[in-house]
Amino acid sequence: MTKDLKRVFLEELRSVKSMTDLSHLRVKYLGRKGIITLELRSLSSISPADRPAAGKKITSIKQFIEAEFAVVESILKREELQRELQANCIDVTLSGKFVPFGRQHPISRMLSEITDIFVTMGFGIEEGPEVESDYYNFESLNIPKDHPARDMQDTFYINDDMVLRTHTSPVQVRVMEKARPPLMIIVPGKVYRRDADITHTPMFHQIEGLMVDRGITFSNLKGVLEAFLYHLFGPDTPVRFRPSFFPFTEPSAEVDIGCILCGGDGCNVCKGSGWVEILGAGMVNPVVFENVGYDTEEFSGFAFGMGVERIAMLKYSIDDIRLFFENDIRFLRQF
Amino acid sequence: MLVPFQWLKEFIDITDHAQEVARRLTMAGLEVDALVKHMDGDIVMEVNVTPNRPDCLSIIGIARELSAIYKIPYRFPEHSVAASAGELGLNVDILDTNLCHRYAGRVIRGLKVEARRTPEWMQNRLQRCGIRSINNVVDATNYVLLELGHPLHAFDLQRLKGSNIRVGTPEGIKGQWAMASIETLDGVEREISGDDLLIWDAEDPVAIAGVMGGLDTEVNNSTVDIFIESAHFHPPSIRRTSKRLGLKTESSYRFERGTDIKMLKKALDRATFLIREMAGGVICGKVDIYPKNYRPAEIEVRCEKINKLLGLALSSQEIVSCLKGLGFEIKDAPDKLSDRLIIKTPAYRRDVEREADVIEEVARIYGYDKISASLPMATLSIDKQKEGDKRRSVKDEISGSLLKSGFTEAINYSFMGIQDIDLLGIGADDSRRAGLIQIMNPLRVEDSFMKTTIIPSLIKNLVHNVLHGSRELRLFEISKVFIGNGSSRLPEEREHVAAIYYKERVKSLYRDDTDDFYIVKGVAEAVFNNLKIYDYSFRRSSEAYLHPGRSADIFIGNDKIGYLGAISPAVLGSLNIKRHKASPVVVEIDIESVISSITEEIKYKPMPRFPCIERDTAIVVDSSLESSMVIKWLKLYPSELIEDVYIFDLYYGKNIPEGKKGIAFNVRYRASDRTLRDDEIDELHSLLVDYVIGKTGGELRQ
Incomplete structure (x- = not known):
């Protein structure tokens, strides 16, 4: 009989497809009026001599059935979870919810990149006014009124004695008036010239540098600027220094790098020369030192300045400077 | 300066080809911008001559420079002028010897002036240097100008009244306050100021000295006798006049x-x-009035100083050879053993005035490329933090917060126009209008002033981008604004940050109905929190161009430091993005005020050791009551156990009477020394709610 019971149970168990089927089957066998319960109850009608054996048998069947139920139940639960997960499925190919991201302006990026290089070398950052007196912008830098050197920079005037600074160089003088050497500063900032075309905007950015100490030489000027240019454009960049003229430096130099667009073969950007101008520099003119009360016998120094837009145009291959100030998001997003 | 190579070669025997010559000139400070090859094989060099080198504004000047570079001789063009025959027949007088240092001239009589009769070779050369052929006399003077760099002027002698030449200003000739006028060669009648130098005959001005001759004494086909002027004028005076x-x-x-x-x-x-x-x-006679002979400055130069500044070790012979090549005269040093040199510069190198100038000459001719590069020995100084460093780090923090919040950085010109101030409805007393700094010579009238606010630029950027298809835009800018103080002092420059936010209401997969105002406000709060500034507050704003119901002034402590809000529909209506139904929100904050509110000290506070208890309550108040009042009263309640409060819901409509709104808030209680009991908090919370209800005139929401 017991054999039959097991066989019948297993057969019925096989047809269980859900938790409901399972609980029905459980009631059928283990419920209050279930087959096993009744069997156990009927033990009392068996002779006491046979009772232990019969009891043992039915108990073992009960344990067998319970174990089978546990196995099936766990399988069913797993299947149910699977079904539930299936039902919660979403379309993972839909685009995610947009998280806005901001971009630094290419000029800010370039400014940071350049200032960081100098800060690493030990230069400190200084700033100065953008509306500047004629004295600081010109006179103190050895650019007197009625001097043709003023033609080098077309100036916006507020009045006869006040201009929009045409370069960051006046900050040199302002800093030297307040501090004694040794000095190592860079001055990033906006400057203004009355000019507008594909390579000129009435406002642009410059970074000025100044180093003053005992025994600073032209050779040092070359060393610091070469180190900077190798950092910014790569260690194999050709660099050349050639004489030029700035009223506030003597000797003055223009610094060129090998054209990074054509590699020196000659193209539109370098006007076929293979070189592009990148920096103006020179040893601080003793006239400027005298204007700030530095002893020209004790101290010497160099200064340099560069146009940030120009460098950004070269680095990012931008051919129209006005793009920087149009603030078209399609442009700004690219940096 | 345009330099035809064939012409140049008349004065110096150069064997290098033009390209190499151009390179050598460039490396000596005369940058050659371009080489233009002509049909006949001649090459014209375009030399960029810096303002300090007028001596190179001629063919001979370039030859002289090459002679120093190549260390080979150069020569002048040859000419012979027969001894003067006859009298000059002209009375010449310099009235202002400060403005005219030398005045020479010659008279040629009985010549034949003809247009188109100048020899072809000369016409060619003039043309290659950018000068049009006029007639044989004028062409000759122009030719000499290019060749030797000295401007000349020829007058029609017969038209000079009274056989008189006078050099002076209108004031010098006619007395104080005098002015003059003259019709110049280009046919323009020009008013001349009292202190401009002119050339006069016995009666009238006949030329603007050094600038342009007068039409009346012009040399033309009918001219028979001429007077050729060759003079030296005071450079700043000519520049002023020009x-x-x-x-x-x-x-x-x-x-x-x-x-x-x-x-x-x-x-x-x-x-x-x-x-x-x-x-x-x-040729009939000549004149040369030279009141004060030019004496070159003597410059003392120390070889040691040259080497020290350049980082070189040149011998004094090397230095002397560089300088002699440039035509400098070396006087014997006072002591032959000393390294001092006394140098006399040639008259054409007046730019060389001091030792530093001589050092540049040595470096230039020696070659910048031969000076090796070396890094300086650093003198370390523990300086106090540079002002610029601190400002930079604050600006970096602010832009970092904005970038992370999805705002892209813009950079606009520092200019604005009165139309921008009008658009924003900024009043006459507002420093943004009253403090406008005007530019005397703007490029466009719309850019006549320095910015006093960044918002107009950002609005322009918005319009540009919306018209180019942007449906969402987040831009910010950090820039100075300029506030004039009505005096001759420099204006105040204050760093500002401003941002604009715009989102078109479009169908979207994901719902987000946060009001734009709160998005921007959240960003502003993030900026402050990032800088560890916490005592900021927002109060209803009265900015004219902002929506009165959706704008707030921003305060730190009791100082107004900015504002934020939706741009008023009235302003938007005048922009050409009306059809886009844009409702952008802007914010502008004065960074200077922010910087001064930053406290740098960071002090650690221990984390709480005991658990907190939270209670939520909803009350109904007048809809006009600002939620900040609820927060304020909750925080003012005198209990040390209240740790934090915040509003988590705000609702109108169903179950709320007209003119009222529901505000739900959460209060977190915590004691620092024990675990709180529920019953004590129940009691405290109900007292707190009663207190807030009393203060706000609200009622508990059932």
């Missing part, structure tokens, strides 16, 4: 930079020679 008249000529360009007072005579003779060759005539 600037004032807006008249820039080949002549004024050279005079204002400084001409060679010694070349003057050679140029005069050369021109006389060429004119007689080309136009015939008889």
